[in-house]
Amino acid sequence: LAKxxxxxxxxxxxxxxxxxxxxxxxIATNDYITWYQQFPSQGxxxxxxxxxxxxxxxxxxLFIPADRKSxxxxxxxxxxxxTAVYYCLVAGYNDxxxxxxxxxxxxx
Amino acid sequence: xxxxxxxxxxxxxxxxxxxTFRCDxxxxxxxxxxYRQTLGQGPEFLTYFQNEAQLEKSRxxxxxxxxxxxxxxxxxxxxxxxxxxxxxMYLCASSPRGGVNIxxxxxxxxxxxx
Numbered sequence: 090l091a092k093x094x095x096x097x098x099x100x101x102x103x104x105x106x107x108x109x110x111x112x113x114x115x116i117a118t119n120d121y122i123t124w125y126q127q128f129p130s131q132g133x134x135x136x137x138x139x140x141x142x143x144x145x146x147x148x149x150x151l152f153i154p155a156d157r158k159s160x161x162x163x164x165x166x167x168x169x170x171x172t173a174v175y176y177c178l179v180a181g182y183n184d185x186x187x188x189x190x191x192x193x194x195x196x197x
Numbered sequence: 198x199x200x201x202x203x204x205x206x207x208x209x210x211x212x213x214x215x216x217t218f219r220c221d222x223x224x225x226x227x228x229x230x231x232y233r234q235t236l237g238q239g240p241e242f243l244t245y246f247q248n249e250a251q252l253e254k255s256r257x258x259x260x261x262x263x264x265x266x267x268x269x270x271x272x273x274x275x276x277x278x279x280x281x282x283x284x285x286m287y288l289c290a291s292s293p294r295g296g297v298n299i300x301x302x303x304x305x306x307x308x309x310x311x
Contacts, residue, residue: 093239132201133240183252184242185242189238189239190239
């Protein structure tokens with residue numbers, strides 16, 4: 090079963106690019122990687138999902154190397170409202186593993 | 198609002214009581230998931246349904262926990278004989294047919310066991 094690990098916290102300043110990496114050494118062939126954002130007292134909110142290489146949408150990019158043992162969420166030009174906890178999820182058909190989350194604090 | 202709905206948002210109960218939570222998924226989502234989240238941790242997978250079939254339940258924390266989705270629409274999670282260690286946020290998520298685990302979450306039910 091894939092175990093996911095992430096840094097506990099990160100600090101950044103408004104306008105900077107933030108990269109958060111998740112390690113998942115035991116990822117299985119049919120597992121996908123998904124990143125979520127969570128604010129206090131709310132459920133996780135979907136950001137981006139990928140299987141391999143690079144995925145980009147309107148809010149983030151996701152980089153997954155060829156061995157898929159890690160993934161990096163990239164948030165361009167963060168703002169104060171991006172202060173939240175970010176989780177990676179490695180999920181297959183019958184197994185879902187969230188990391189413990191990275192608390193991102195964006196400072197003015 | 199067409200998102201995932203959970204009820205109640207908050208539940209306070211005394212140790213030993215039974216509690217039941219309800220989740221209404223996004224319309225036409227055929228997969229439904231239950232998670233538990235304790236303070237400072239990521240969500241912990243408990244069980245999931247595809248339509249009315251419960252395809253994975255080995256992660257339910259003990260035999261005090263059970264879940265149903267009788268008609269393939271809403272689901273309930275029941276905890277019998279609650280313990281203080283059951284205090285947590287219980288999250289429900291749903292995903293569409295064919296979607297590979299792009300799960301959309303509700304706001305959760307916060308359980309406090311006194």
